[in-house]
Amino acid sequence: MTNRPLIILLGNDYDETDHAVLFPEVRRRGADIERVHPDELVTELTEDGARFFFKGEEISPDLVVGWVYEDILYRGMYQLEAFERMGVPVLNTARTLFCGQNKYLNSVMLHAAGVPHLRVLSGRDGETLLTWARSQSFPLVLKPIVGFGGNGLQKIESMEQLAKVAPSLAPDEHYYIVPFVDNPGRDIRVYCLNYEPVYAHYRYAPEGQWITNFSAGGSMAPCNLTPELMEIAARASRSVGARMSGVDVVEDQATGTLRIFEVNTCPSNEPPVLPDFAQFLVEAATDYTRTLDSWKPEHVLYEPKPTDKLFHDYA
Incomplete structure (x- = not known):
């Protein structure tokens, strides 16, 4: 016993x-x-x-x-x-x-909570897709509604390319298409526990490519958790109701602002996150209500300094 x-x-x-x-x-x-x-x-x-x-x-x-x-x-x-x-x-x-895990619903929750995200078009009507695309700036990015690891992403550079792809989309599933965000060749993964940011790292695309996922050959480097980054990641995590999450953030070079790509509800965790993850789980198993009401991580790794700014390479 x-x-x-x-x-x-x-x-x-x-x-x-x-x-x-x-x-x-x-x-x-x-x-x-x-x-x-x-x-x-x-x-x-x-x-x-x-x-x-x-x-x-x-x-x-x-x-x-x-x-x-x-x-x-x-x-x-x-x-x-x-x-x-x-x-x-x-x-x-x-x-x-x-x-x-459904990108359409993920986006709906982010938009409903007022979290800076992206314009999204999703549906099965190919004609509406083509009409919408004519009013957008290229490139655009097509993503599978459900998927991870960068699988199935397509960068669409022109109306001609989209017109070739569009007929094959509707019979399979609802399409999900967003603008391509001009970025510094990387995005940021922020790990949150009980909606609190704990750790972040940059994810760099391989040279000459645009997909940043590690499984696609990208690389990583620690990123400082600035107040701005912590605030937007916490809001995104809370909007999805994900007590354990990996929030993907992009630095939009066209606007100088941060945007959320998506909130991952089953992210592969980096070793610096795991001790606090373990502590959170043990406390939640011992006193669930109190833990969800008040738990904060013991350590926030790479704490911000007054001079820290995003759009700067800390690697």
Whole structure:
């Protein structure tokens, strides 16, 4: 028998390198943690409520962390909703994950909250797409509604190119198209816990390319968390309801302002984030309401200095 709280991370082994650091940090802070794939979880609904089983053993988690996306998103969402309905605290919730991982809904939430974002056109009507594009400046960027890692991005340089692409879009899914933002060849990923920025780094596109994701061959360097960057990242994270998030920020060189690309609800985390992530989870598993009301990270890495400015290379 143990008094240690139990945390279940509902997800797969895609972020195994993160878990190899996060899980020992959680255990060292006094909680138990187990990764459970949605296919490994069994639910029994009874007259008295629900029972959950993992590897044939009943589990009674004090906190469930939703970390499902891509092919396990929907299965995981069903189970996260079940846990929450049965009174088990959940971070991030099924709704947060569903809305956050859909670029259309992500954009709707950012716009509704007044967070500086981008113009967006999304739908299935190809004629409306072409009419809209004639009033825009090129290049434009087509993105899949759901996707990560820079997969499926297309940079559209002209009406002629768009006219060739447009007929193939509507039958497959709703298109999602935004202006290309003139930037310094990089964007910024800000990690937030309980909506509080903890750490940021620049993501640089490979030479001669424009996609900055590390999986696309880009590179990274630490970025100072200026007050301006912290404020916009916190607003974006809160607008999506993502207590754990990776906020993608772009420096718009045409306007000299910051804009949000999107809020990632299952971001791969960098090692500097993981100790505070572990502390947040342990405290949430111990006292969920108090933690969500008042928790702040122990350390904000790369704290701002009076002379710090964005649009400057700190690498």
